[in-house]
Amino acid sequence: MNKNKRNVIDKAYELFIEQGYHATSIQDILNHSGISKGSFYNYFTSKGELFKAVFNLIQDNTKLERDKLLIGEDITDKDIFIKQVSFMMELSWENKIIQLIEDVFVSNDPELIIFIKQSRYFFLNWIYERFLNIFPKSQERYMVDCAVLYSGMLKNMMHTSKVLNRMISIQQMAKYCLDRVMTILDDISSKDIHLFVRENMNQLHPQSNHNNFFNNELSIATLNIKKVIEKQLEPNDPKLTTYLNLLYFIQEETMNKKEESKQFLIESALTTLKTGSEFNYTNEFITYEQILANMKYYPIA
Helix, strand or coil, X not given: CCHHHHHHHHHHHHHHHHHXXXXXXXXXXXXXXXXXXXXXXXXXXXHHHHHHHHHHHHHHHHHHHHHHCCCCCCCCCHHHHHHHHHHHHHXXXXXXXXXXXXXXXXXXXXXXXXXXXXXXXXXXXXXXXXXXXXXXXXXXXXXXXXXXXHHHHHHHHHHHHHHCCCXXXXXXXXXXXXXXXXXXXXXXXXXXXXXXXXXXXXXXXCCCCCCCCXXXXXXXXXXXXXXXXXXHCCCCCHHHHXXXXXXXXXXXXXXXXXXXXXXXXXXHHHHHHHCCCCCCCCXXXXXXXXXXXXXXXXXXX
């Protein structure tokens, strides 16, 4: 992202938090960021577009840090899931996401209201995808119901705790809600009842974005090849650090790819990674390479 554009986003975020979205004018943003009106409109068509950029940057950073918690861990581990959920909720409070959303609704900007309503389902969709990893495949048809229940319980628990000024940790609430969902899952799976199906998730979250690190096969393939590399190389082998850094670079760049093309950098990293004779013949690396190819990233010939 252009450095000056990123500065405008950062400065606008400061103002949105301090003054509120509705009360912040474009002139306020110009003064606070030190750019001209012409430069502003080169970057954004409106204050609403700038808000979307602020919101998306917060979301992207949250996703990146959230998914780092999974690196080298068991994808089915419920404790890791709880850590991820707790991290997301805590960061949401720190970034005052609820305050930003409420201010947008007060502004009565129809386009932004639609944008916010759609973004509400990102968290639900992520929970659903993670539940597919955590729970047995035989219970897959109940996962949409479980994701809806978990999301609703957790948000209402947090809201109630705040209103009552109860000192309950987010991690404690996240675990409590997961335990309750597991009990419900046993009940509805034994009776074979559910209200929603997978297609309903597609209707709520129809836009598939391969840049979302966890919401695709790339994350799993990255974890698998990481395990292969760590198994093949000694801990003190300098190539181990090089290969792992390349993996991290690729996953971060594919997620953060926005306006500016990073095609060459990603493909250069993949080309270097492919020189690793210790693992480039394995099924895990072949799968990893194929997934990147599906995303239009290829080793440089």
